[in-house]
Amino acid sequence: MSxxxxxxxxxxxxxxxxxxxxxxxxxxxxxxxxxxxxxxIILLAVDSWPSIRKFGGHFLTGxxxxxxxxxxxxxxxxxxxxxxxxxxxxxxxxxxATPLALGSAIFVSEYAPSxxxxxVAFIIELLVAIPSVAYGxxxxxxxxxxxxxxxEPFLQNVLGHIPVLSALVAGPPFGQDLLTGGVVLAxxxxxxxxxxSREIIAQVPRLQKEGMLALGATKWEVxxxxxxxxxxxxxxxxxxxxxxxxxxxxxxVTMVIxxxxxxxxxxxxxxxxxxxxxxxxxxxxxxxxxxxxxIVELGxxxxxxxxxxxxxxxxxxxxxxxxxxxxxx
Amino acid sequence: xxxxxxxxxxxxxxxxxxxxxxIPGSGLVTKGVSGEAKNLTGAGATFxxxxxxxxxxxxxxxxxxxxxxxxxxxxxxxxxxxxxTVDFGASDGPMTDDQLAAAKGGHLLHIPMTMGAVVPTYxxxxxxxxxxxxxxxxxxxxxxxxxxxxxxNDPKLVADNPQLAKVDKYIVVVHRSDGSGTSNxxxxxxxxxxxxxxxxxxxxxxxxxxxxxxxxxNEGVAGNVKQTQYAIGYVEEAYAVQNTLPVAQVKNSAGTxxxxxxxxxxxxxxxxxxxxxxxxxxxxxxxxxxxxxTGFTWILVYQQQNDPAKALALTRxxxxxxxxxQAYAEKLLYAPLPVDxxxxxxxxxxxxxxxxxxxLPPELASFx
Numbered sequence: 001m002s003x004x005x006x007x008x009x010x011x012x013x014x015x016x017x018x019x020x021x022x023x024x025x026x027x028x029x030x031x032x033x034x035x036x037x038x039x040x041i042i043l044l045a046v047d048s049w050p051s052i053r054k055f056g057g058h059f060l061t062g063x064x065x066x067x068x069x070x071x072x073x074x075x076x077x078x079x080x081x082x083x084x085x086x087x088x089x090x091x092x093x094x095x096x097a098t099p100l101a102l103g104s105a106i107f108v109s110e111y112a113p114s115x116x117x118x119x120v121a122f123i124i125e126l127l128v129a130i131p132s133v134a135y136g137x138x139x140x141x142x143x144x145x146x147x148x149x150x151x152e153p154f155l156q157n158v159l160g161h162i163p164v165l166s167a168l169v170a171g172p173p174f175g176q177d178l179l180t181g182g183v184v185l186a187x188x189x190x191x192x193x194x195x196x197s198r199e200i201i202a203q204v205p206r207l208q209k210e211g212m213l214a215l216g217a218t219k220w221e222v223x224x225x226x227x228x229x230x231x232x233x234x235x236x237x238x239x240x241x242x243x244x245x246x247x248x249x250x251x252x253v254t255m256v257i258x259x260x261x262x263x264x265x266x267x268x269x270x271x272x273x274x275x276x277x278x279x280x281x282x283x284x285x286x287x288x289x290x291x292x293x294x295i296v297e298l299g300x301x302x303x304x305x306x307x308x309x310x311x312x313x314x315x316x317x318x319x320x321x322x323x324x325x326x327x328x329x
Numbered sequence: 330x331x332x333x334x335x336x337x338x339x340x341x342x343x344x345x346x347x348x349x350x351x352i353p354g355s356g357l358v359t360k361g362v363s364g365e366a367k368n369l370t371g372a373g374a375t376f377x378x379x380x381x382x383x384x385x386x387x388x389x390x391x392x393x394x395x396x397x398x399x400x401x402x403x404x405x406x407x408x409x410x411x412x413x414t415v416d417f418g419a420s421d422g423p424m425t426d427d428q429l430a431a432a433k434g435g436h437l438l439h440i441p442m443t444m445g446a447v448v449p450t451y452x453x454x455x456x457x458x459x460x461x462x463x464x465x466x467x468x469x470x471x472x473x474x475x476x477x478x479x480x481x482n483d484p485k486l487v488a489d490n491p492q493l494a495k496v497d498k499y500i501v502v503v504h505r506s507d508g509s510g511t512s513n514x515x516x517x518x519x520x521x522x523x524x525x526x527x528x529x530x531x532x533x534x535x536x537x538x539x540x541x542x543x544x545x546x547n548e549g550v551a552g553n554v555k556q557t558q559y560a561i562g563y564v565e566e567a568y569a570v571q572n573t574l575p576v577a578q579v580k581n582s583a584g585t586x587x588x589x590x591x592x593x594x595x596x597x598x599x600x601x602x603x604x605x606x607x608x609x610x611x612x613x614x615x616x617x618x619x620x621x622x623t624g625f626t627w628i629l630v631y632q633q634q635n636d637p638a639k640a641l642a643l644t645r646x647x648x649x650x651x652x653x654x655q656a657y658a659e660k661l662l663y664a665p666l667p668v669d670x671x672x673x674x675x676x677x678x679x680x681x682x683x684x685x686x687x688x689l690p691p692e693l694a695s696f697x
Contacts, residue, residue: 262540
């Protein structure tokens with residue numbers, strides 16, 4: 001911190017006109033970015049105000065989403081099923097993607113010869129370039145039948161008799177459910193986590209590794225004692241970035257998740273709904289003011305969920321880093 | 330496909346016999362006129378977008394007026410015209426009184442452009458070789474979508490479809506997940522025929538579905554039905570025809586089992602009394618030859634226009650759509666407007682004014 005202040009003072013002292021112009025230029029750039037974000041939040045808040053005023057906290061806790069007024073059912077917007085679907089699919093994706101990504105990252109950077117490692121990493125990172133609607137179509141026509149016909153019945157056979165876990169796989173396997181949504185997301189966030197983890201593992205100082213090897217450590221010991229502890233914070237950060245992508249992902253999930261907000265059950269085999277897919281599905285046809293306002297509020301809630309995840313992950317990383325530094329000292 | 334073509338040919342023949350070739354009033358708008366705006370913008374419904382795109386490219390080539398149409402959905406169309414950010418809006422569902430009252434530019438007219446039908450489709454492996462399509466009544470369809478009938482061998486279904494007696498499977502109900510005019514027509518039909526549906530779910534572009542999976546877009550619903558055994562869904566007729574999905578018969582309000590032919594769709598408009606503002610849902614028509622699940626799709630324009638150049642271009646465009654344009658509908662698997670609907674639409678078009686005088690040019694306005 002103090003170093004930054006010193007640097008700044010140094011810059012003012014230099015007082016070179018071109019330097020000042022450049023400082024003003026970059027300051028403007030960052031101000032524009034900040035203004036964009038602030039303006040975005042203000043716009044969301046203004047447009048969602050009618051809904052916020054009418055439904056208040058019920059919006060976050062209610063689970064009825066009824067845009068059409070009838071004799072028996074009043075117009076009512078409660079986003080809980082969407083929030084639940086967003087969190088569950090993101091966590092499923094994280095649980096599936098992190099070990100895969102980390103395993104490949106370690107293999108590529110530590111074990112594989114470079115003629116193999118580089119192409120493998122390249123191919124996996126290529127997954128980033130696939131548009132999400134392509135994942136969605138593949139998901140709908142390939143993954144969904146596979147989940148319905150093979151994976152889900154298998155999971156029911158294996159887990160169906162274990163007390164707590166059986167609740168996760170209850171109900172008829174439709175193939176379009178929270179689990180499939182999570183699987184598609186896992187595939188989509190895999191390259192993000194992988195490429196970041198690889199970079200981080202590559203940053204581990206050679207000295208650390210060589211020191212371990214000099215002490216006669218095996219490859220596994222080097223990995224587990226020198227590389228992974230050093231890279232832990234960064235890897236968690238990478239996973240959290242993947243999670244952030246999963247939370248906001250829209251098209252691919254929409255096509256495989258079943259888009260049903262009827263009820264929240266513990267089963268991963270329930271057709272569900274995420275906040276992002278609810279917005280994508282309903283935004284264009286939200287034809288009353290309250291409906292439109294509720295959809296915009298969903299955007300605000302999505303921002304909130306993403307922020308909560310983001311802050312949590314930052315706290316987690318800083319906690320881990322702090323502990324490590326403490327251990328080193 | 331062949332069947333539809335044959336039926337279309339028949340419709341064309343019948344039409345030719347009664348009204349002699351094209352719709353009277355066609356061929357009056359053939360070239361651009363001075364004082365006419367060269368650009369118009371519109372936004373709204375996705376369902377008629379294919380037809381509109383064809384119309385507007387033809388119109389630009391012939392008349393020299395460019396129409397920029399954004400298929401952003403009916404809700405977006407209503408919002409855009411209400412906020413006056415476009416010259417015309419488009420919607421598959423009629424605007425509600427509240428929405429009309431909220432429009433910033435005064436009174437909005439609903440001018441019908443074409444008609445669409447929504448059809449039930451299904452996937453039952455046991456029946457894949459059967460030539461006999463399933464038959465649904467208003468009761469069975471609404472009960473399935475309410476979750477009251479949950480199995481294919483329900484006695485109510487078996488009564489009309491003996492082939493289902495042995496299909497002891499749960500019904501997988503598929504609906505649209507995105508808001509759409511297709512859902513509007515479907516839920517309007519269910520509301521019209523089922524009191525329980527009207528009271529608990531209602532009609533709209535998107536509703537709270539009591540049961541089922543949501544597929545995104547017609548392709549999402551068709552995809553779900555195609556690959557999910559024992560599924561039932563609903564799609565636009567053109568979509569079912571193009572994808573060779575089995576299309577069920579539905580009993581109309583006169584008690585006749587109907588196939589959704591183009592003729593049966595057009596007939597629906599003849600069985601209902603069309604109000605003068607044409608803001609009407611045409612589901613459950615009383616015409617004995619009508620397919621019961623149909624609706625108009627409308628272009629929304631302000632009755633009081635402010636810009637003479639735009640008003641002239643817009644009224645001439647709508648005239649062309651209502652007359653010359655109808656000939657394109659059949660090829661693109663839309664049902665053309667029946668003659669009396671066109672007549673009423675022309676009355677509405679004539680009522681458009683700009684700065685107090687009629688916007689439609691005299692040579693069109695005086696056409697009888």
